[in-house]
Amino acid sequence: MQSILKLNSRRVLSSILPSCRSITTNLDTPWRTAYGGKYTVTLIHGDGVGPELMQHVKAAIRCVRAPVEFEDIPLSSNEASDEVFERAITAVKRNGIAIKGNIASQNTTNSLNVLLRTRLDLFANVIRCKSSPVVPTRHSDIDILVIRENTEGEYSSLEHESVPGVVESLKVITRAKSLKIARFAFEIAKHADRKKVTAVHKANIMKLSDGLFIECCREIAAEYPDIKFDTMIVDNTCMQLVNRPTQFDVMVMPNLYGNIVSNVCAGLVGGSGFVAGSNYGDHFAVFEQGTRNTGLGIAGKNIANPSGILFAAANMLKYLGLDQHCSTIKNAVLNTIQEHKIKTPDIGGTATTTQFIECVLNEIIKLTPSIGFNYEMQKATHAFRFKDID
């Protein structure tokens, strides 16, 4: 109880500071402060395969010679004290960017992942599922952008047992956040030249909550006449995803359906090893594996597929404006799978993670010019930059 009171008072104070900063920010100051010419990125280790994958991410980013320094926070379910958690929050707020492994949720406490996202107000989760020729899947030609509301909905962690044996769980949908996520989805669709946005819901049963969500999406859709908008009920959506996934382009939905639909889409394009997820807020961005697995069963065995977290690191570099570094890492991973045919067991091969990473690092060295890439530090903008989102 005491720790909850501590957290609340710190939240009030720390939520005042960023708004002050944005009011007084001079247009000439960089958007992400690069101390000594290097951006600082927080690395939150997480559980399971998280710590080992973080080492590989560091190796890859150093190999591509990106101007990035790391700040390690060993937050995991073993080290989940308030102090470490607050350190993590402060580090992300200070640096603005984080790469995160998943923290296993113990049964008695609230999920630390959810707490992290709500404290940092990372309202949007974006997962891009693109089928690639290197991974054999049943459907090719899939390119779906799944945008999932990240902070409310069924994950409000409000449950109570009013009568013994009867548990009630509250699903909270607010107009403000629904408008925000709908606006986010349409802005991304506009900047990425996407043609259609599908809102996924269950408003026939949950008429008020999902009905509000759909209404907000429709309001925003009216401002973008070039982009088609339609709605689809979540069960039909899942069936269509399994039968004809090429009909979907951008999908926007509340939290729980987003979790399920993004995992279905990830399964369609090759599994959890291949999909990177990004969480965006107004001030911060956190990058992680798309399907948020801890991988406890394969921790320490050196068989995890690092492609997902490497793609997440590449997305982070793109978000910082380092496009060439981003595409080098992505091409290196794809070349490793395609040309060198080194595959980890989850996609049917026999290579270990270390073999995979070594090959990726070799590819990166081949693709990087000897003096490194030319890059420019980002210019300051006040607005959220929808254009560097993948």
Next chain:
Amino acid sequence: MIVDNTCMQLVNRPTQFDVMVMPNLYGNIVANVCAGLVGGSGFVAGSNYGDRYAIFEQGTRNTGIGIAGKNIANPSGMLFAAANMLKFLGLDEHCSVIKKAVLTTIQERKLKTPDIGGSATTTEFVQSVLNEIAQMTPTIGFDYQMQKRKNAFLYKNID
């Protein structure tokens, strides 16, 4: 298994699952994913059981408003549901005849409605099913016994 991992495993390796039990919303989603895996909403029959009553329907609970009146709906799902109802009543042979008739129509006569890639209408399909049923049923009809009274729910005749 957590529902997001379940959906991903269903898409990647569905053969690992046998019987799945879950609450209402996840059941809706997972049932539709599984129905999509085996051929679409035309092929899956759903049964709703209570302590006293049973209702049989199409597995994926679609209204099909878009294809109403166009004579292109796939009747297999509803026919399987009807067959399940007969089995629930204890009329096993009647049940298996209907199911075999539908499967023979698709497999041997190759009559497929548009949702599974063919061009037959519903009436042609059902005509063929009726012919198959007539071929499989002996001229005096099947032998059957009325169910004996039982207070318990018959778990044994559930498909």
